[in-house]
Amino acid sequence: MSEAVLRIENLRTYFHSTDGPVRAVDGVSFELRPGETLGIVGESGCGKSITCLSVLRLIDPPGRIEPGSAIWLRDRNLMNEPEAALRQVRGNQVSMIFQEPLSSLNPVWTIGEQIAEAVRLHRKAGSAEARARAVEMLRLVGIPDPEQSVNSYPHQFSGGMRQRAMIAMALACDPAVLLADEPTTALDVTIQAQILELLANLQRTLGMAMIFVSHDLGVIAEIADRVIVMYAGQVVERGTTDELFRDPKHPYTEGLLRSIPRVTQKLRRLAVIPGSVPSPRSWPPACRFHPRCPYAWERCRSEAPPLAAHERAGRCWLDSEPERRVAGAWDALGGREAQA
């Protein structure tokens, strides 16, 4: 097993307001190895984006990464680095691409200027050199006619091309780690597939490690080597993609898998996990998933389950009492929901 490029330990990011802290990310740990793709999956609001932003230490007040959290980039803890050193990391060793390709590009700067800026900053390149790099990057991400396109403004690009430009910008300095925060969510299905393929190819050829965030297990299945599942600001399950899809440990993962529409089950309506994501202002006590869990019993309401330190683990009491995982519990829950 090779040394991890990025290791997050007990990351807690809270937003402090007058009516108490919002615990958006609450004790997340994971590691990322060179050249691999780690999928992060979870419902909206579970803290995926905040986790990524925390890695770059880009949390604005009133948000704060709480003391005790550690962000190890190789052998440096980014929590202890000064702002100037962090700027050297951002866009250089660790890059990020965002969910909304339109609003993430500056409307009054050309695509070329925006890509070249990172090169000038981190490579100390002259403007001609930086521009040449921008053209090269645009060609790499498959933008037609890159010599012309560097001079275009974001509004002249289609959604897919904008996301390609974002990728070009993120990769311009050969980062060791790419944080891709739902890069395909805002795109059409066909474009989505193209971007996924592009990212997968680039990752292989450039040999970087990637964190790929999505709330769509289908997308994760295609691209990730390993997956962590997040719920309510915590990691609830981790494992390789195969293990996770074949044999989910946590009921939440089970529920997510059930919600993937399957061709063989045409007649059954799309199953969604009943209930809604709780508020990060007041997570449910003990196991945070228990109000929505079909198996929940007394223990789940009184005692928080731990997440074992293994490669493959689930944060659930079912681990110690597997006999409680009864078939048909989900359907019963669905029925209860329907009656209510």
Added chain:
Amino acid sequence: MNDMPERSGEIRHRALRLLMALIPGLAHLRQGHTHAGLSLLGLALSMITVSIFANERIQATFTAGRLDYWVALLTLAVTLGLTWVVSGVSSRHRLDARVGGSQWAIAWLGFKQNRVAMLGLYLMIALYLATLLGPFLTGYEPSVIGDIAATRHLPPSVEHLMGTDKFGRDVFTRVLYGARISLSIGFIAVTISITLGTAIGAVSGYFGGAVDTVLMRLVDTLISFPRLVLLITVIALFEPSLLIVIVVLGFTLWPSTARIVRGEVLSLREREFILAARALGLNSPRIILRHIVPNVLGPVIVAATLGLGNIILIEAGLSYLGFSVPLPTPTWGNIINDGREAMLQAWWVTTFPGLAIVITVVAFNLVGDGLRDALDPRLRT
């Protein structure tokens, strides 16, 4: 036998309801809102007192003619009426706010929590009170010239809070009476321009087409003139007097309101409830009055409050140039102009009326900003 006490109870109840409806603040007091109740009651009582006991003095101070007197009286009546309406509406909406509340109740709650805006509101009420109670607050006459040699250019002191001017008149008194002119001109001119602006904007936005094009070109044209230039150009055609100033102000400042209202109406026009009203076959004036106007009232009230501050500044400018109410009636602008030549010997004559303007306009701006935040959360910064 049994229904006798019940009937008298009923009568008592009705009488109480009637009293609460008639006397501002009483309902609040009964509901336990001592603070609001007492302020409203006090406000109403003081205004009634002024209109009964200070009538001659009001008449005496508006020496320029009958019209000025009626303006003062009208302002008094309108303010009294407003107090009454506000009292009635707020006592009813208070109850609503607890059980869910209307849009206005929610806006009021929002406004109340804005401490700066409330400060502005208190300041505004205090200013109006000061102008109405003017005759009781000072022992001097604003325009009577006494022994000039003995009293001219006295610096501020306990007897003359703001000193005296070149004719030995008490500047504080003149500023106080000047407030009356400035505030009543502002009030009436804003009422005219807001009504006109709302009507024209609503018609323009609702009908669209040629009507809209013509009206909006007119608005564009009027807005192209710098306000003060337009005003003095028009006023130049007449002899300046209170009536002319009010009419000209009212009839030249409506375009900005019309623009705001038109914009609102354009977005409202396509909304379901208007479409439904049309489908029901309601006629246009009815739809405009019953459905459109109430919905644009929020932005209009905000524009009116901010406009009041603006009009006070404009009127001050006009009277500084001598294009407003003629002397010797004091206005803030002409007091400043009066003190101009002797500024070096008697700084107080120019300084204090200016400060009065600043404070008044600040109060209106604070209230206006507060209203905007409360009525239109979209615009919050």
Added chain:
Amino acid sequence: MTSYVARRLLQAVPLLFGVLTLVFIFMHVAPGDPTALYMRPDVDPAVLEQMRRNWGLDQPLYIQYFRWIASFLTGDFGFSLTQNRPVSDILLERVPNTLILSGTSLLLIFAIGIAIGIVQAVRQYSTMDNVLTVGALFIYSMPSFWLGLMLILIFAYKVHQLDWWPEFLKFPASGVTSTNYDLFGAGQKLGDRIRHLVLPSIALGVSSAASVARYMRSSMLEVIRQDYIRTARAKGVPERSVILKHALKNALLPIITLLGLYLPFLFSGAVLVEYVFSWPGMGRTIVDAIYQRDYPTVMATSFIFAALVVVANLIADILYALVDPRIRYE
């Protein structure tokens, strides 16, 4: 871009005609016909009759209207009775003075307003932000003419009583130049003109500067929240550049449109400020002309004011298109 500019031009032309028409209406709404305005004991009735014929007042109204427009468009604004020379001569002399004063103010307004707005947005809710917000509220609630008088009182008069007050911070109270201006050398002349500009341009400008600061603050706060600012930070751009390079250009866009809105406001102020500082510009001209019942001058000045506003709006819109690529490449 060209089509955008063409469209804006096509909107400006009818607006100018609207302005002309309105001025024409003012002339005719005036009590009596325009010659009645000249009816004074010292004017010979025969002259009035001649004037009536000269002006074509015996013609139908629409002919008069077209003549009026034709003469205004060719720069013939009529004859000033009080100064006994063409109104266009007077205006030629006065318009530059007003443009210098308003231009200086405009520069001041945007330089100060934008700088303060940025500082406030970057330090939102800090003590400095609050102090500046309250200060701005007071400043833009101030009548410009009163502020002008106060500035004169303090910086032109009172400071002469203080021995320690530096000489270069004492400013003249009125006029464009000193009385002995002609004796100065070139550098001294420029200095003298600038010294005369200081107080009036401050009096004219600060209230608008306060309001620009307010707009700039909210515009900047709006921009700082955008995703592309986060992108810039994620690229490792230093905070200074994030604000001054990435955010500023975007935040300035809505401010440019204000340029067109502030000019009429400034001109309104100029009428008063020029009067206070005896500044021989258009504002002073129109006020004096009204005092002297010199109607041709009043109407022509009023028209020029409005025409300048129309042109300024046009320029602001074109500027906006130049800066915003979304319009430039339409």
